[in-house]
Amino acid sequence: MKTLVIVAHPQLANSSTESFLKAAADNENNVMWHELKTPFDISQEQELLKSATRIIFQFPLYWYSAPAILKQWLDEVWNSQLTSSYLLKGRELGIVTTVAHSASAFQPGASQGYTIAEILRPYQALAHAMEMKYLPPLPIYQFAQQSEEERQLLFIHYQQYLTLDKFLHFSDQTQWFIDHLNVKIAQESDLLQQAKLEQLLALLQDQQEELDDLHTSIGWLREKEDD
Amino acid sequence: MKTLVIVAHPQLANSSTESFLKAAADNENNVMWHELKTPFDISQEQELLKSATRIIFQFPLYWYSAPAILKQWLDEVWNSQLTSSYLLKGRELGIVTTVAHSASAFQPGASQGYTIAEILRPYQALAHAMEMKYLPPLPIYQFAQQSEEERQLLFIHYQQYLTLDKFLHFSDQTQWFIDHLNVKIAQESDLLQQAKLEQLLALLQDQQEELDDLHTSIGWLREKEDD
Incomplete structure (x- = not known):
């Protein structure tokens, strides 16, 4: 899988959110980080799109839409x-949007009145028209107010959004951690640190096996219920 | 009431729809036709907005949104x-959008998959945030394929959208016709034509009176039912 992140931000250099996300993306293989700048070289932009299987629109939400440069x-x-030959058919379209308001503001009766899903509908309609697969959007609410722990979670969640085949599946997420831990262990020169990471890896693998067993048991119980 | 039509079209000179709508708007008093051109004089644009009680965003629908210039x-x-002092609070926001597909394409299961109401939700969210009144949008489907009769209806419907206080009320629409006929009669120099228009006016007024009577009767019947 190749992921193309289309970054649309009018003041990219001043955005702490975008530099945070860039650090997360830079850590991953098969991720192309592409900042939009006018004028566009149309055929080059099209080549980039054609080279990706997952396309991400990433932008701050201004007036319930992307900044003008994305449009x-x-x-x-x-x-x-x-578009006429459905070159993008079957590829994925994801949305990463940074939002100034809290998550709870986006609901009927609250200050923003509409859900993020509703506000992003035009992008879903675009995916539909192109016969692309629309991924569940990843809104990032009030980044400036996030704690260090929330940011660490976001860092991982964002990396998974860019690279995980099925990022909503728990077992895929565990496998993703195992893969990343293996890379980290290979890179670690401090033997004590390496041993600690290996312990963590063993723990994760044990838990994964236990979970697999549980899944098998549940499947067996369900089959019996159907009898 | 003062209406401001914000026209966002990247190729205005080539648009037969926009020149058709401009002819309709030019016929009306208290309508300001404002074509967007970059760079914007921000304070001048803001003064224009403050001078209007009904603000219309008018644009061709490209990729389920207005052209970039509106954004x-x-x-x-x-x-x-x-926006911080809610200067636009209580004013109206209307959307006139020309659409390349047919009306029936905009529904679940059809080629466009989503309704026009859903696709225009970001503008509704904007009106909500500004505490403006969001008017039912006026989508114009496949103008190029419209018959002469359909265009005549659109001409009137569009004028009413710009100027009628309550453009969805039938009795207000009749009054609008009566007002416009009166103006036409005063302007007409051909006496025969003038007599014909006066006949039409008398007919409309008769019908309006008959309708008023019917409304009274229905109201009276309903009251009796409630007893």
Whole structure:
């Protein structure tokens, strides 16, 4: 899988959120980080799109939509050459959007009145028209107010959003941690640290096996119920 | 009532729809036709907004949203100076959007998959945030394929959308026709034509009176039912 992150931000250099996300993305293989700048080289942009299997639109939510530069890029780059032959069919479209309000504000009766799912509907409609698979969006609420622990979780969750095949499945998430731990162990030069990481790895693998057993048991119980 | 039509179209000169709508708008008093051009004079744009009680966003629907220039205008002009003091509170926001697909394509299971109401939700959320009144949008489907009769209806419907206080009420629509006929009669120099228009006016007024009588009767019947 190859992931293309289309970053649309009018003041990228000043955005602490974007530099945080960039650090997370840089850690991953098969992720292309692409910051939008005008004027666009249309055929080059189209080549980039064609090289990716997962395409992420990443932007701060301004007035319930992406900044103008993303729309300009869509209006210019997603022309009939790209779209008429359904070149993007079957690929995935994900949305990572940073939001100034709290999650609870986005509901009927609250200050923002509509859910994030509703507000992002035009992108879902775009995915639908292209026969792309629309991924559940990843909204990042009030990054500035997040604690260190919340940020660590976000760091991992964002990496999984970019790279995990099925990032909503728990067992895939565990496998993702196991893979990342294996890489970290190989890179670690301090033997004591390495031993600690190996202990953690063993623990995760044990838990994974136990979970697999439980799944098998539950499946067996369900089959009996159906009898 | 003062209406401000914000026209966002990247190729305005080539748009037969926009010139058709402009002819309809030009016929009306208290309608300001404002074509967006970059760079924006932000304070001048804000003064325009403050002078209007009904604000219309008018644009062709590209990729389920307005062309980039409208978003750029929102991002730049709707800054905290305009929005923090709720200067637009209580004013109306209407959407006139020209659409390449047919009306029936915009529903679950059809080619576009989502309704126009859903696709325009970000503008509704904007109106909600500003405490503006969101008007039912006026989508114009496949203008190029419309018959002469459909266009005549659209011409009137669009004028009513810009100027009628309650454009969904039938009795207000009749009054609107009576007012417009009166103006036409005063302007008409051909006496024969003038007599014909006066006949039409008398007919409309008769019908309006008959309708008023019917409404009274229905109201009276309903009251009796409630007894």
